[in-house]
Amino acid sequence: MTARALIIGAPRSGSGKTSVTIGLLRAFQRRGVKVRGIKTGPDYIDPGFHEAATRLPGLNLDSWAMAPDLLRHLAxxxxxxxxxxxxxxxxxxxxxxxxxxNRSGAASDLARLFGLPVLLVLDVSGQSQTAAAIACGFMNYDPSVRMASCVLNRAGSERHRKLSGDAIEALGLPVVGTVLRDPTLTLPERHLGLVQASEHPEMDAHIDRLADAMERSLDLDAIFKAAKPFDIPQGSTEKALSPPGQRIALAEDAAFTFLYPHIKRQWRAMGAEIMTFSPLAxxxxxxxxxxxxxPGGYPELHAGRLAxxxxxxxxLKAFSEAKPIHGECGGYMVLGEALxxxxxxxxxxxxxxxxxxxxAQRKMNLGYRQARLLGTCAIGRVGDAVRGHEFHYARVVDAxxxxxxxMIADGxxxxxxxxxxxRGSVTGTFFHAIARD
Structure with missing residues (x-):
């Protein structure tokens, strides 16, 4: 294995690490580097952006939902x-x-597990030398998680860059570039968070703008050098979800957009065939x-066409009379009587x-879930424990x-x-399965 790897982290959501990551992925891809993205945690949106930037499949790695051996295998x-x-x-x-x-779901778990350094993205808007205090905290909070270098994001001027950057470099943390404040680099949002890559009509052009900004602003050679050889021991698929059948009919269109990339990949690796079809068509x-x-998606945006x-x-009704059907999140909504x-x-x-x-009657549901199956279905057998995630605003108004x-527990x-x-061979839940417990 010859790949090098680097974790891109930040103090909080909204620091701009997704834009920095996507821009770096495309910038390295332009250089002829065969670069791939990984997203930590259960966020299913960003792997699609990683794939759009690199034209290679993305991946989620989640240290809470996935056992260490499965993390090693997938990595x-x-x-x-x-x-x-x-x-x-x-x-x-x-x-x-x-x-x-090391089963918290945090990216720092992967830094420890794989021995990888971190490129720290600091949003310095509204501060200058204080950014060094934040960087100092990251450098010293956990000795087993090493900060390799730092990117300053959303700086307002050259003076702002110098004040922040000089204070951080005085700590011994290299600053490998500064991205100036630019609202055109912000990714669009929607009712469930970011727009998925497939929904953005000018996504490729937007990714190119991000790459242009990273090429102008960051030292790509220094970032590549900061990455560490990705020397990972052999893992195991023992805790992976088994294919629910030899030939799997998978709904796939604008209403059904989401299945974790690792699940589809593992099903195929285990010999299953996946046949896609479009309910909207x-x-x-x-x-x-x-x-x-x-799978999950946005059936609420297409409810009239689905009806x-x-x-x-x-x-689907004829299929259910002889064979099992399973719906997750949006799929579960479509299996019901009404939406x-x-x-x-x-x-x-x-x-x-x-x-x-x-x-219409919204209630946010978000978080890790542990499921103990009460009946055999596509994600396991009765009594099996499965780890996963739930994220939706829709609610059940008639049980x-x-x-x-x-039976569900939180993380x-x-x-x-x-x-x-x-009911019979038909099952569904708002819970997205990720791996076996």
Missing amino acids: REQAEDADLILIESAMGLFDGIVTEP DEAPPADCDICWL AAQNFKAG EDADGVTHAMTGLLSHATSF GTDQPLA RGVEMGPSGGK
């Missing part, structure tokens, strides 16, 4: 035939949940598949489960009459009660 896969791996931190570098050592799942999987997709709905959109209009869904959901699919193990539904 080694991502590093195969690569020159450089840039690992973007979620939130702040040390932000995670209080749990067993009124396509039914291929009848010769063994199972149908409806009118009679061929899809009839085909109320943001305007308060209620649309009839497939009715294969009896619950109803609403995006229906189906049997619950799982610290605090019980939250039953989740999802199971």
Whole structure:
């Protein structure tokens, strides 16, 4: 393995590390470096931006949801035939949940596990020399997590850059460049966070602007040199989710956009075939598949079209009479009786489960989840423990009459009660499965 790797971290969300990471990925790709991105934590948006920047598949690595051996296996896969791996931190570098050592979900866990240095991105807007105090804290907070160098972001002027940068370099932390304040470098947002890469009509041009800014502002040679050879011991797929069937019908279009990249990759590596179909194009799942999987996405934005997709709905019902169907998050909403959109209009869904959901009556649900399955389904057998994540604003407004699919606890193990539904061969839940416990 010849790849080098570097973690890109920051004190908090909103520091600009995603824009810096995406710009660096494209800038190195322009140089002919075979560069790949990794996102720490359960954020499913950023791997799509990493893939758009590099034209190579992205990946999530989550130290809470994935056992260390699975992390090693997936990291080694991502590093195969690569020159450089840039690992973007979620939130702040040390932000995670209080749990067993090195299973917090924080990017710092991966820095320790893989022995990788950190490129620290500091948003210096509204401060100057005080940025050095923050950098000093990062340098000394945990001796096992080493800061390699620093990028100043959103500086207002050359004087601002010098005041901040000189104070930081006096600590012995190299500053490898400064990105000046520029609102055009900000990624657009939507109701669930950032727009996905596939939804941005000018995404490639935006990534090129980010790359231009990084090439002007940062010392790419110094950043490449700061990366450490990615020498990782062999891992294991023992805790990976097994393919739910030999041939998997996977809904994939603007309403069904999200399945963790590592899951699809592992299913294929384990010999499964994935056959995609589009409910928005009124396509039914291929009848010769063994199972149908409806992933997360934005069905609330397309509820009218889904309600009118009679061929899809009839085909899904026919499929359910002989074979299993599973829906996660948005897929779970579509399996219910009804979905109320943001305007308060209620649309009839497939009715294969009896619950109803609403995006008009919003309630944010966000966090790690531990699921103990009450019935066998696509993500495991009855009694299995599965780790994953939940992030949605829609809520169940009618629980229906189906049997619950799982008992759910949060990331610290605090019980939250039953989740999802199971009726015959049809199952669904708001919970996104990531790996076996």
